[in-house]
Amino acid sequence: MTTTASSEFDTDTAVTASGDGHYATTVSDRWAIRDGVANGGYLLALCVRALGEQLAMPDPLVVSAHFLRPGTPGPAEIATEVVKQGRRTATGSARLSQQDGAVVLAQATYADLDGVSAPAAGNGPVAPHDSVAPHESVAFNNAAPALADPETCTDPLTLSEQPGATVAARVDYRLDRVPGFWYGTPSGEPVSEFWLRFADGHDADTTALAMLVDAAAPVVLDLGVGGSSTIELTVHLRARPAPGWLACRAFTRHLSGGYHEEDFEIWDSAGVLVAQSRQLALVR
Known part of the structure; x- marks a missing residue:
């Protein structure tokens, strides 16, 4: 694009x-x-x-x-x-x-993140392939998500309308494995890996990354909760992203007392980790 x-x-x-x-x-x-x-x-x-x-x-x-x-x-x-x-x-x-x-x-x-572009040791490029290992083995992996080509992945907006969620028209999402909540059947396993980019073709910069870590549906929905409201969000920006699709991983480990955390990672098209975030949120 x-x-x-x-x-x-x-x-x-x-x-x-x-x-x-x-x-x-x-x-x-x-x-x-x-x-x-x-x-x-x-x-x-x-x-x-x-x-x-x-x-x-x-x-x-x-x-x-x-x-x-x-x-x-x-x-x-x-x-x-x-x-x-x-x-x-x-x-x-x-x-x-x-x-x-x-x-x-x-x-x-x-x-100044100028020149910060080389992957750290152990970080390989995003390598599309035909199948993904069971998510139990990749949920907390420190490598970039291994995703199928975005053109072969699922656009979640074809599965469910999002009335009032105008942000969904501003961002393109492509899911390699579709979480159960998109079908109305939460899986009980709050982890997702997917592609993301701006719908208008604008390549993300570091300011945009601070927004994009919060631009996807919260994976805690796969635990059957009705929604999530962010209380605090911290974002670490690691490098300026290369142009193209961004590979993302989101996961929740703990839901307790009506609150949950969500960790979010973004890797650019060169396989570089460019952003990490954690938020604490209230479930609805």
């Missing part, structure tokens, strides 16, 4: 400086998880975009966000603060607010 000249993601995460570290922005209705509720990763990306304007480093390295209330389409303000500007890293904080008050509190450390 060829990257388009204009990107929906870039357009919808644009911020305008209003002085003293404050930025005006608009929460778009194109990244909703349900009617009137914006995707948490998208809200985090707005904070990342504003911090990127303040910090003298090009790439988010680690970002952590607490979600205080749902973000809704409409105007928003982001207040940023530079906490430290060092030689190799820079750290800042951001508060995204709407009319009802603070929505997201975020902290981030930035760095």
Whole structure:
């Protein structure tokens, strides 16, 4: 797929400086998880975009966000603060607010990931093949997911409509093995490996990765729960991604007391681990 000249993601995460570290922005209705509720990763990306304007480093390295209330389409303000500007890293904080008050509190450390592209020892390229070993053997693997060619994988939106989830039209997903919850029969095994990319052909950058780790249906749905709401999300950005499809692995190990964690890994088309995240979420 060829990257388009204009990107929906870039357009919808644009911020305008209003002085003293404050930025005006608009929460778009194109990244909703349900009617009137914006995707948490998208809200985090707005904070990342504003911090990127303040910090003298090009790439988010680690970002952590607490979600205080749902973000809704409409105007928003982001207040940023530079906490430290060092030689190799820079750290800042951001508060995204709407009319009802603070929505997201975020902290981030930035760095320059230029030249970070070679796979670490033991990390091979993403190698499509005809069959995948049972997921019990790959759920916590430290290698890139071994996925069939995306053109032969399943588009989950052909299996189930997602009313109000406009984010599903912004991102392409291709499932090698379809989790049971997509068929209405949860398997009890919350792990999934799949391809992901922007639907408009825009190749992901490090800011986009901070959103994409939260762009897929939560795998805890395969435990039969009705839904999941993120409380806190931490993202580690490891490298600038190569163009093309991104190979993803998501898994949950623990569901306890009404809360669960989800770990998410993203590998680029060259087989490089480019992002990792963990979130704590409340099941509904």
